Amino acid sequence: MGDPAGIGPEIIAKAWAVRHSAGLPPFLAVGDARAIEKVWDGPTVRVSDIGAAVAAFDQALPILSVDDAGEITPGQPDVEGARCALHALELAVGLVRSDAASALVTGPVSKAQLYDIGFTHPGQTEFVAERCGVAGANAVMMLAGPSLRVVPITTHVPLAAVSGLLSIELIVAKGRATARGLCRNFGIEAPRLAFAGLNPHAGESGSIGREEIELIEPAIAQLRAEGIDATGPFAADTLFHPRARTAYDAVLCCYHDQALIPIKTLHFDEGVNITLGLPLVRTSPDHGTAFGIAGQDQAHPGAMIAAIAMAGEAARRRASLAN
Numbered sequence: 001m002g003d004p005a006g007i008g009p010e011i012i013a014k015a016w017a018v019r020h021s022a023g024l025p026p027f028l029a030v031g032d033a034r035a036i037e038k039v040w041d042g043p044t045v046r047v048s049d050i051g052a053a054v055a056a057f058d059q060a061l062p063i064l065s066v067d068d069a070g071e072i073t074p075g076q077p078d079v080e081g082a083r084c085a086l087h088a089l090e091l092a093v094g095l096v097r098s099d100a101a102s103a104l105v106t107g108p109v110s111k112a113q114l115y116d117i118g119f120t121h122p123g124q125t126e127f128v129a130e131r132c133g134v135a136g137a138n139a140v141m142m143l144a145g146p147s148l149r150v151v152p153i154t155t156h157v158p159l160a161a162v163s164g165l166l167s168i169e170l171i172v173a174k175g176r177a178t179a180r181g182l183c184r185n186f187g188i189e190a191p192r193l194a195f196a197g198l199n200p201h202a203g204e205s206g207s208i209g210r211e212e213i214e215l216i217e218p219a220i221a222q223l224r225a226e227g228i229d230a231t232g233p234f235a236a237d238t239l240f241h242p243r244a245r246t247a248y249d250a251v252l253c254c255y256h257d258q259a260l261i262p263i264k265t266l267h268f269d270e271g272v273n274i275t276l277g278l279p280l281v282r283t284s285p286d287h288g289t290a291f292g293i294a295g296q297d298q299a300h301p302g303a304m305i306a307a308i309a310m311a312g313e314a315a316r317r318r319a320s321l322a323n
């Protein structure tokens, strides 16, 4: 459910309300049931296992309730809410890791609130990866919309640290995991990866920065030697217009905003955050807690609906690959 004071509860309820027209697979919410009941007056049912959730899904939104969020006031996050969000995340990861559920869809959490309670991971991506025993470099944050998929190679780090964090090994690891993830989760058999440069004009042959020559080009060469269709580095400013987007299946970007500005500009109400490289399927709406509108019935559920739909499709595709 994410932070109980954010818009997570509302968009889950709104997704349930359109479950038939959106063709969503059965799902249950994990979190404090009161957070949903405060912002929505539709039918809910508290369940204690997945079987009960599936049986109830048609009639009411099933909730595996973690009743420990304290006083919940939409728009006003606090420490108890952050602890409840983390507790719910841990429970939900366990349900999927144990195969009781087929996929994990996380709600938006407040990173600042989580850091305040001692959360040491940059985000939920790295937390879930660790719980699955996957090294951070091999877990890929992909943001996907109908006409664009992007991957930030570095994620929640200060911009000033990006250049020092980029390495040939990291770029190759992200490229490999992205190619494999596009195949397993999206059914793209020979994915085309484009790499963005870090510097203006992709470094202008080294005169505006050397990361392209020293790091990105050698990484692309290594990926190509492994049979992966990797191209670039391209100047980031001309990578996202409609014609450019027909030439690749995903763009790997050097830092967070280089990737997230184009996807949120194009697909804010339908963007999905999917973690590649995990043994399980994890998706999330590609937006945050939106505390400023929580509890006001203003939250658009589109990205949550798309995240649930993508999780269902990826789980089905992976199951068919395994058989």
Ligand SMILES: NC(=O)C1=CN([C@@H]2O[C@H](COP(=O)(O)OP(=O)(O)OC[C@H]3O[C@@H](n4cnc5c(N)ncnc54)[C@H](O)[C@@H]3O)[C@@H](O)[C@H]2O)C=CC1
Pocket: 007, 011, 107, 108, 109, 110, 111, 112, 113, 124, 273, 284, 285, 286, 287, 288, 289, 290, 291, 292, 293, 298, 299, 300, 301, 302, 303
């Ligand atoms: N996957 C996750 O858990 C994510 C969590 N966050 C967290 O969210 C918190 C707030 O971050 P912000 O940068 O303010 O981003 P945000 O996405 O929460 O809000 C940015 C703007 O978009 C609006 N907005 C967001 N989702 C909306 C929706 N579904 N319908 C209508 N309007 C919507 C908000 O009202 C606000 O004006 C931060 O603490 C951040 O850590 C941010 C991104 C992803």
Ligand SMILES: NCC(=O)COP(=O)(O)O
Pocket: 122, 123, 124, 125, 126, 260, 273, 284
């Ligand atoms: N901006 C994307 C984002 O914050 C995703 O974070 P998380 O899914 O790793 O928690």
